[in-house]
Each structure stands twice: as structure tokens, then as C-alpha cells.
Amino acid sequence: MATVTVSGSGNAQRRRGAGYKLSKLNIFGGVFGWLWLFIVMIPIYWIVITSFKTQANYFITNTFAPPSDPTMDNYKTVLDNEIVRYFLNSVVVTLGAVVPAVLISFMAAYAIIRGIGNRFLRLTNSLFLLGLAIPLQAVIIPVYLIIIRLKLYDTLLAIVLPSIAFAIPLSVLVLSNFIRDVPRELFESMRMDGATEWGTLWRLAFPLTRPALVTVTIYNALGIWNGFLLPLVLTQSADQRTIPLALVNFQGQFGVNTPAIAASITLTTLPIIILYAIGRRQLLSGLTAGFGK
Amino acid sequence: MTTLAPPAVRVQEPTTAKGGRSGSVVWMAIPALLMFIAFGVIPLLGVLGLSFTTWDGIGDIHPSGLDSWTATLKDPELPHAIWVTFEIMALSWLVQTPISILIGVFLAAFKKYRGFLAVLYFIPLLLSSAAISITYKALLDPNFGLGAGFGVEWLKQDWLGDSKLAVGVLIFVVSWQYIPFHSLIYQGAVRQIPTSMYEASMIDGAGRLRQFFSITLPQIKYTIITSSTLMVVGSLTFFDLIYVLTGGGPGNATRALALQMYQKGFMANLMGPASCIAVILVLAGVLLAQLLRRLGGRGDESQMEGV
Secondary structure, eight states: HHHHHHEEEEEEEEEEEEHHHHHHTTTHHHHHHHHHHHHHHHHHHHHHTTSSSSSHHHHHHHTHHHHHHSHHHHHHHHHHHHHHHHHHHHHHHHHHHHHHHHHHHHHHHHHHHHTTOOOHHHHHHHHHHHTTTOOGGGHHHHHHHHHHTTTTTTSSSHHHHHHHHHHHHHHHHHHHOOOSSSSHHHHHHHHTTOOHHHHIIIIIIITTTTTHHHHHHHHHHHHTTTTHHHHHHHHHHHHHGGHHHHHHHHHHHTOHHHHHHHHHHHHHHHHHHHHHHHHHHHHHHHHHTTTTT | OOTTHHHHHHHHHHHOOOHHHHHHHHGGHHHHHHHIIIIIIHHHHHHHTTTTEEEOOSSOOOOOOTTHHHHHHHHHHHHHHHHHHHHHHHHHHHHHHHHHHHHHHHHHHHHHHHHHHHHHHHHHSSSHHHHHHHHHHHHOTTTTSSSHTOGGGGSSSOOTTTTHHHHHHHHHHEOOOOOOHHHHHHHHHHHHHHHHHHHHHHHTTTOHHHHHHIIIIITTTTHHHHHHHHHHHHHHOHHHHHHHHHHTTTTTOOOOOHHHHHHHIIIIOHHHHHHHHHHHHHHHHHHHHHHHHHTTOHHHHHHHHTO
């Protein structure tokens, strides 16, 4: 083992050499990597091209042929069917849940790191860690009961409240790991300058934790935007429908009008793709960092 | 442990000259704690409580002792739902893990393609299960879907109408959705293996396959555990996908536990038995997570780090 460490003492040339050998080892991996990319892209390509086909065109042309006569009619159909309303519902639910969830998780994470040694905070932290193991599906019935008793059934708030709660455990875990890395001296100097903990939280920890905050925000937003079970169980009327539920309803409503269904999927996924393009780097590094240890 | 805690606090405060420090931050944890107790902890206790009652979801809740449990455990649909859940869990793990590792190792070695592939790989994770299910439902149409598009006769099957095929379709769609994510996790792990280990083994004359099996695989052991835990525990809660894609059918061929619970509770209005199934789900999740943790031989905290 000693010889290993000597021979691997950071020689760039050698490093590349080994990397190359490693890659040649992996022809199977390479084939799978590209093949899988192809498999991943087929449905996505199909949704986009189909959304521009007329219904007649869809039935007579090849599934994967681009539309011979591109049309925007499907988008018009979807827009005429209250999609804007469902979209706004999803925006309200997502923002209404993610913003408070991330803020209170951030405060809790700060408290847990700054108050190390406090028994109450340690218990709180253990409770959140335990919470990582609770699946939303398993507690949906009591959540439903609580929502009825609060007289919130069939409101957007009914979706928001449990969404906040179930975003907390993972958010606190990721954020506290980040706050732990802030050098202690920085907190010390803030304190010397007479800053309160509340001031330190916002002026020191918040800016330094920004990458983690972005990761956590996007991750939670994705989960809530795409959430299906809570809207399904806790709402009823069309007025309160969020996007995933609306998509399933469109599927019934449009029947064989597959191009319109494709248009509804394209239209509702576009904002997420844009969000992803903006926060991609942070999301990817944030999600994969730490897993490899 | 608890008896040790107070002295530790007392020692810490004077040395850092921050009397009352922890006291002044404690309140910041309260909002998150309250929210989580209200909609996480109380429902968890509530589901256990409700499993000993009879409730139709609208009217009053009546305590009924073990009635719901007896009904649930006697129900011939339960073993079937457990079997379907296990089938989906085992098969999706078997399909996803080797492919994810292979792709992960590939991505780790090819820096050139990594960024490009990572961007596109992530797209399935952006889509809702509802959107994915709807898309596949259309693509699997024997007349206008994949089969017709590629002109491959084999693809023109009644994919969602046959019990065996429907399970296969679920496994495929799950893999489509999650393999990219797991590949990215493995990619991160492989990149952390010291290059020197490969160099040393080359000097010892180890072949490439040998390197893969005696260096790469053992080195990413903990990642395999983490990724498997996410896959296995996650598969217990597949709901949206099955609900939209097959509705549990054909017949009850794909009716896994989570869907069984939903149908019992919110469609047959039997909240008591549905709660029993929910309790079984929680127990299965905790048990599986513990089992996999034992396999890894390490604490869960370090493995969950940075999820």
C-alpha cells in the first residue's frame, strides 16, 4: 500500500494515462451510455413533434416523422381549456410551499449547527433525520383527516401545508451540512462586531449557503410541481387542479386527440426546463456531491 | 447518553465565551419543528391509530379494535399486492443497478462527454410521473406507437393489456425515469477512486475486467448501498406511475401496496384497512432501510450526507 501512495503522487501525465485505460475498459459502459441517451430522448422527441401535428396528420404519418404541416392548433386547444388556471394553481402551490419550506428549514439548520450541544436541538435534528424515512404515501390518510378537520379540503392551502412539512427533513440535512462548513472565525467576527444571531443568519450564513439554498429550492420545487398524490386526495373541484392532475384529466377529455395531449405536456414542462437550464450546475453538483463517499 | 449532555453544554459555553448562545438560536428551529410535527409526526402516529378504527372517510371515526387488521390480513388481495410490490422492487433493482454502474463508470472516464450527457440525462427527472405515464401510454399503442414508428413487429404488442407485459412496462418506465439519476451518483463515486490504485494494479498486471471487479466495485460499495436503498425504499411508494399508466391493471396484475392502499381508502371508503396497509408500508420501508444499512456496515448519517 505504501508503494501505491508513492507512485500516485499527483503526476498529471500518469493520471491521464490511467484514466484512458479506465475508459478503454468500459466499452460496454460507453455503448450503454449512448444507447441509453437514445432511449431517454425518444419519448421527449416524440412529445415535441407530436404536439405540432394535426390530429389527422398524427394518424397517417409515421410516429417519429416530423410534422409535414406544423400547426399551433393543439396549443390553442390546450390554452382554451383553462390550462392557464391550472398553471397558476401550480405556481401558487409551488411558491407557497417552497419559499416558506426553505426559509424555515434554513433557520432550523442554522440553529442546529450554531446550537450544537443543546439537547432540544439535537432531538429536533434526530426527528428530522427520522423524517427522511417517512414516505408521504404512508401518511396520506391522516393528512387527509387533518385537512378536513381544518376545513381546508379542496383548497390550494391543503396541498401547500403538507408539502412544506415533507420538504423540511431533506432541506435541513443538506443546509446544515453546508452551514457546518462555514469557518467558525467568521461567526466569531460577526459576534465581535455586535451582530445578533438573527443578523448573522441573514448577513453571513445566508449568502455563504446560497449554492445549497438554490439546490434545495429547485429540488423541492420539482417535487411539489410534479406532485400528484396530495392534489389527488386533498382537492376535488376543477378550480383547484394543479398541472399533473390536469394532464391526467386532459387525457380523458381529449380522448384520442394525442397531439393535444402532447401539447399540454410540452407546455407544462417548458417552465421546468427553463428553470433547470438556469440552475442546472448547482442542482447537479448539489445532488451528486456526497453520494460518492 | 442523555446524562452526559448537560455537562457538555456547560463546558462548551464558558470556553467559547458565549453564554446563552444556544438559547438564542433555539427558537429558530421552532417553525420547522412545528410544521413537521403537525403534518409528519402526528400523521405517522395517526395512521397507526386509524388502523384500529372503522371510518368511511366522511362520517365519524369508530374505534373497532383489531377488526381492520383482521380484515386486512385475511384479504387475499394483500399477499398479491405484497408480491407485486416485491416483484417491481426486485426487478427494477436488477435492471437499474448494473446499467447505472456501467453508465456511471463510463461517464466518469469520459470527461469530454460528461457535461453534455449529464444535461440530457437529467430531463426524465424533470417530468412528472403523470406526464411520463401519459406519454408511454400513447407510445405503447400497438397501432400508432413505437412499433408502428420503428416498423418493428415485436413492439406492436398489447403492452398494457397483458399481465406479464404490463409489469415489464412498469419496470422499463421506472428505469427510464431513474437510471440517469443513479448513473450520475455512480459517476461521482467512481471519480473519487484514487487513480493510483489503477496504476498499482496495472503494475501488478491486472487486466481491465479484473480492475473493474477488484478495484472499482469494492471502492463504490457504499454508493451501491446508498443507491440501492433509494431504489428499493423508493419502489415501495410508486404510486403516480402505476395509477396513471396501468391503474393497477390489467385485472390486479400491477396493483402494488401503495395503490392498494389508495383504492381501499379513497375509492372503497375503507380507511381502517387502508391505514393497516399504510402501516405495513412504513414497516417495510424501515426494515429494508435497516437491512441495507447492515449490509453496508456503516451508520446511515454518513451515507445520507448531501443527498
